[in-house]
Amino acid sequence: MIGIGEAFSPRYAQARQKFLQACVSAGLTVEPHAHPGKGQGGEELSMDVALDGDANAERLLIVSSACHGVEGHCGSGVQVFALHDAEWREKAKAQGVAVLYVHALNPHGFSYGRRVTQENVDLNRNFLDFSKPLPVNQAYAKLHPLLLPDAWPPTPENQAAVDQWIEKHGAAAFQAAVTGGQYQFDDGLFFGGKAQTWSNKTLRNVLRRHAAGARRLGWIDLHTGLGPNGIGERIFAGRDDKAAYARANAWWGAPAAPVTSVYDGSSTSALLSGLVSEAVYQECPQAEYTGIALEYGTLPMLDVLGALRADHWLHKHPDAPAELADGIRARMRDAFYTDTDAWRGQVVSQARQAMFQAVDGLSG
Structure with a gap:
């Protein structure tokens, strides 16, 4: 085993090394997908993939981190801990469920502290x-x-204008407008792009390689930034499909805390596009798919x-004073x-509970 604190890392480069070392300790082969760029410290960037179980397994659970780069501090820690968790690994193996760890879906964002x-x-x-x-x-x-x-x-006038918009339309409408996704402003917040990103294309290659034979496929995508501190909301991740949502609730739901959904307004997340x-x-x-975003x-x-907002402003103003830039980066990590x-x-x-539940769901 490894201590919980030891599994987490303050920087991408350290997180990657811990993940690679955990895979070696677990006897797993790592499949690196090299990113074309370099990290903030000049380090290599990679979407790293490791399969724990039968490559031909019909039941597959994906556990992924850093879809939103800076959120990888959390997701990587979960993955590293899981790879050292003998009880967890034996549970999946005994029930015939292969586990695919995808470390750092967005390694650039993880390294640079951006989403x-x-x-x-x-x-x-x-x-x-x-x-x-x-x-x-x-x-x-x-x-x-x-x-x-x-x-x-922001100036007091700018902040007053934002506050006025929220007062007129409501905080929920503000969240939906800002976070739902937009495709017109390539320097803006929650920009969905105008073409497939490197991470998009690479993830698709990983799925084609490792999930083509799966008949039942589960996915836990680890996120942070919404909801009460430390509480992991289980948000249904998939198309608006009642059968899939029912399966997700059967696997991960509870009477007091059902799996939430962006489709019925029960989630802290707004309705999103391009998931x-x-x-x-x-x-x-070919696979029956059931997934959640586990949002802490x-x-x-x-x-x-x-x-x-501050992070995107800094991206547009790279020559900002060092003290201001450092404060913005620290604020991003805290967020x-x-x-x-x-x-x-x-x-x-x-996360451990959700992973055990996913194995039971896939093998049930």
């Missing part, structure tokens, strides 16, 4: 058919100049959005990673 890819794209808004007209987020278009003002911190789970339907059509809370929603033993303990405990 987006090197293309400034929110990966979880990037899985659309780009040969068709893209969605138009008219509410975001009106907010865009307010969200990314010329100066940072990463769309790749499963397209690349693994950190800071209040408006604080998280404020951190994201997506609560650096305490208590939070990490909650994260691992809830």
Whole structure:
């Protein structure tokens, strides 16, 4: 075993090394997918994949991290701990479930402490058919100049204008407008892109390679940034399919805490476009798919959005004073990673439960 605190890392390079070392200790072969760029410290970037179990298994569970790069501090810690967890590994093996660990879906964002890819794209808004007209987020278009003002911190006038918009339309409408996904402003927040990103294409290759034979496929995609601190909301991740949602609730739900959904308004997340789970339907059509995003809370929603506004402003102003830039980067990490033993303990405990439940669901 490994201590919970030991499984987590303050930087991508360290997280990757811990993941690779955990795979070696577990006797697993790592399949690296080298990213074309370099990390913030000049390190190699990679989406690393390891399969624990039979390559021809008909029941497969995917556990993935860092879809939104900076959220990888959490997801990587869960993966590293799981690879050292003999009871967990034996549970999956005994029930004939292979586990595919995908470490750092978005390694660039993880290394640079950003939520987006090197293309400034929110990966979880990037899985659309780009040969068709893209969605138009008219509410975001009106907010865009307010969200990314010329100066940072925002002037009192700018903040008053944002507050006025929220007061008029409501916090939920503000969250939906900003986070739902937009495809018009390539320097903006929650930009879904105008083509498939490197991470999108690479993930599809991983699915074709490792999930083509799966008949039942489960997926736990690890996220942070929404909801009460340390609480892992289980958000249904898939198309608006009542049967799949019922399966997700049977696996992971409870009377007091059912699996939530963006489709019925029960989730803390807004309705989103271009979800990463769309790749499963397209690349693994033979599989019965059941998935969740396990979303751990950190800071209040408006604080998280404020951190994201600052991060995007800094990306547009790379020559910002060092003290200001360092403060923005620290604020980003705090928005997506609560650096305490208590939070990490909650994260691992809830993820471990969800993984055990997924194995029971897949083998039931």
